[in-house]
Amino acid sequence: MKIVVLVKHVPWTLRDMSFGADHTLDRTARRGQLNEADEYAVDQAARIARRRRDVQITAVTMGPAAAAEALRRALILGADEAVHILDDRLRGSDAFTTARVLAAAVGRIGYDLVLSGAASSDAGAAAVPAMVAELLAVPVLCFADLLRVREHRVEIGRDDGAGLRAYAAALPAVVSVTERCGEPRLPSLAATLDAHHKLVRTWSLADLGITERGADTTVVHTVSAQPGGTAHLVPGDEPTVAAIRLADFLTVHQFL
Structure with missing residues (x-):
């Protein structure tokens, strides 16, 4: 079974652990991380691989050179190999262009x-998972809170507010998972070291047979924090005070 996991390198938005202060998000900055939701997807692929011996997991991303960091994290979490779609013409791509390249x-x-x-x-x-499925002409199951893969079909459970409902589709298919599908396992030191020896291939648009990127792009200059934040964690705080301020911040922003 071949499993492809679509992952994204996203900017890291916290700076100097200062909460509540205005800050900007530089989309061209090198500092970033693997999108947290995609960690759950890689982990789900790894769980399938632990139950079957015929699974090959390939992590795929598109983005600048720094996006290789997201692929490296995916390899640590259990992907067997990775593909990095790197092409300057992809800068600022909108959702459809992204889906078109990933589907290719x-x-x-x-x-x-x-x-x-x-x-x-x-x-x-x-929107990208559904777009990719449409371009591949295969079924899509989105927002899976529970995932099971059978021999010829995939089954998910989704909490629609009235309890967990079951959905199924024949393979091949595209599935997007939520954080409720299960906490990713912490990688071992051996997995971290082994990731450096796994294959990472770099493809351009020409390698995918795409001659034109497409006309529509999304340009994001900066993203500022919402005004009104008051919590500010100072490194010199007493541990108890810092913990209280951090808890207040997480509560106000509905992370707890």
Whole structure:
């Protein structure tokens, strides 16, 4: 079974652990991380691989050179290999262009199941998985809180507010998962070291047979924190005070 996991390199928005203060998000900055929702997708692929011996997991991303960091994290979490779509013409791509490029990469790799996080932390549109499925002409199951893969079909459970409802689709298919599907396992030291020896291939648009990127792009200059924040964690705080301020911040912003 071939599983392709779509992952994204997203900017890291916390700076110097200062909460409540205005800050900007530089989309061209090198500092970033693997989108948290995609960590759950890689973990779900790894769980399937632990139950079957015929699973090959390929992590795929598109983005600048710094996006290789997201692929490295995916390899640590359990992916067997990775593909980095790197092309300057992709800068500022909108959701459809992103889906078009990712679908072309998935088609070239070959797949039985495509997994992704439900949404990215820097956009939150949650549209790319469905677009990829449409371009591949396969079924899509979105916002999976529970995932089971059978021999010829995939089953998910989704909490629609009235309890967990079951949905199923024949393979091949695309599935996006939520954080409720299960906490990712912490990687071992051996997995971290082994990731440095796994294959990472770099493809351009020409490698995918795409001659034109497409006309529509999304340009984001800066993203500022919402006004009104008051919590500010200072490194010199007493541990108890710092913990209280951090808890207040998380509560106000509905992280707790």
